[in-house]
Amino acid sequence: MSIELIWAIILSFAIFAYVILDGFDLGIGINYPFIKSKWERDLAMNSVAPIWDGNETWLILGGGGLFAAFPLAYSIVLPALYAPLTAMLIGLILRGVAFEFRWKNKQQKNIWDQAFIIGSYTASFFQGVALGAFIQGIPYADRAYSGMWWDWLSPFSILTGLAVVIGYGLLGSTWLIYKTENRTKRNMQRLARRFFITTLVMIIIVSLWTPYLHPEYFDKWFSFPRILYVLPVPLLVFIGSIMCFRSLYKNHDLQPFLWSIFLFLLSFIGLMISIFPNIVPPSLDIWQAAAPEKSLKFLLVGVVIFLPIIIGYTSFTYWIFRGKTQNNENYH
């Protein structure tokens, strides 16, 4: 296996880890408008307060890793997604500070709850828009982005934006099923069922639309014998959906969350199938975009040393804060 490929796998792992981990805590914000009581909102916030910062760090690893390993891709993709990424950053700022600020605001109507909601929706939506614009393809010439700054805007990217909001909503609500009990849990189950249905609809629409964006995508899914290799993905989506749906009607704690992650994993694999071996669709591949071998090797050493340690202490933190969240565990 070439080192470029190893790096593509590491980056995919970082991005997927980000999508799941920040996905469920952005999902808390997606669910916030449907959680009415202050007590339940506090609970939802407390369920991610000790871990959200670590979750978001995967986004920096994704961005930083792209800069280090595939600097050409970084320098083409980021200008192309200038506007949606800026909007995402603003959203992340608004919701990030809300974790602290909402406890400082004593007013009845907490504006930082509003900031948390707006920030979460903005960040999620524009992550989805950026994803859609990326899948559509990004033109470049002379090692630089060659399109216009609004090229990202299209019906497809709007659709993927909505899909990510809804998908994160599912992750957030199933996380809250896991972290809460009694009436709150029942409320979250009701919300999760709605998010689940809409997520499924979105997965189907995006999956059917994507192959028609580029003939190359179409071939990757429907040419023979490839169709036989990729067929398990939709089949597993079908099975995963049934399992997820069932678990939402039983009184399971963790299963709905895990099955939601499974659906995300399949969607992510589907995306990889469409794009690989490109890193900037439709025509820049991972070997063309990769940094020189010395750069890739040097940082790979760091990944091999640090990533297991990071996974170790991150798991430890999750373990410390395991179980149902109680509303009396904050230091404010």
Added chain:
Amino acid sequence: MFDPLILARFQFAFVVSFHIIFPAFTIGLASYLAVLEGLWLWKKETRYLKLFNYWLKIFAIAFGMGVVSGIVMSYQFGTNWSVFSDKTGPILGPLMGYEVLSAFFLEAGFLGIMLFGMNKVGKKLHFFATLMVAFGTFFSAFWILSVNSWMHTPAGYSINDVGQFVPENWFEIIFNPSFPYRLIHMLMAAYLTTAFVIGGVGAWHLLKNKTNLCAKTMLSMAMWMASVVAPLQLVAGDMHGLNTMEYQPAKIAAMEGHYETHKGAPLILFGIPDDTNMSINSIIEIPKLGSLILKHDSEAEIKGLKDFPKDEIPKAEIIFWSFRIMVGIGMLMIVVGFWSLFLRFKNSLYTSSIFHKIILFMGPAGFIAVIAGWITTEVGRQPFTVYGLLKTVDSVSPIDAPAVGLSLIIFIITYFIVFGAGTIYIFRQFKIDPASDKGIPKKVGSLGVSMKFFDKA
């Protein structure tokens, strides 16, 4: 004004200046918290625990703002400076990658335990978490200053056929010529910045009540830091200056206001630099002292800006001033540090109201000095991003002015609202008496219980 290059430069300057405020404070504060918790575990005096809990809340706010403004930075390189990113990515990318792996995850991973884990983990493990957060801030400074220093004094690279900088020797890259000086200078600046904030808060509470034990402790610890580190900072700054003299003489000439080349150059204390006419109306100068400071030889020659290529010199009109602001504040800190030693000797450190008022006034001094110092070094690097090799004008993204301008406006509005609110919340916390339990809710599970937990343990 509607040139995308100018807008992109302004945007970077804006977001990075806002960002540096928070690390400059949290690097020092994380260490301070570790010291407080360590002292508490060692001496078992409640004042240390009270102070720990007091500053922990402030740390949480400041750190959160540092994180969100930092994420913006990691995307600025790509969105606004894509050509720079393509060319320097093979060198700077891995260094930043190490920052994420060794620092950001460490801070974020243990911050949760530090803030919320008091009654979930043992006190030793909690102390360990605090230490890890402090180490994380240090590692972060290490890597990002290595990145920044490489842009000033590039080393250990070659250039490939598509124009990218390619690593040849990682040791030379990381420990490039200006890095050790910059790292030490910045870490001491962060410690001094934090010390003056802590001293300011302590002095404020002493002005209200001269017997406040927690306020005395804060002032005393802060003034020890000032009296030891402020003079050391002068030495470090001088060494950094000599290093800059060697690698970026044009920056020194601009900082000093030297347009003409002199043998036995004066030290211009005050003057009005004029970049258009390439002259300075110096008002106060000390003969020969410039050469003595910069070359440690009163007859040495200092090259003036006129003798550099015209398109390779920075704006003296900016960094002549920012440098003086930084040095002026540094000198004040030294004076205050020695004054505190004198008061300590006379047993009146906790009773001198005039001293407390000055310390309160100097609370934000460190932030101003840090920003002025960064303006000096960064504007002084212009017109290059990678000094001598890659010009700023050749680094910018192919993005239209409206996108850059619009995002700039949105950043400005968001930052002023969000970080304005954060500052208000931090000040509200400052207002609370650290010695009292006011503001510490007594209900089950919050700090009241954490403290009970600690007392029991």
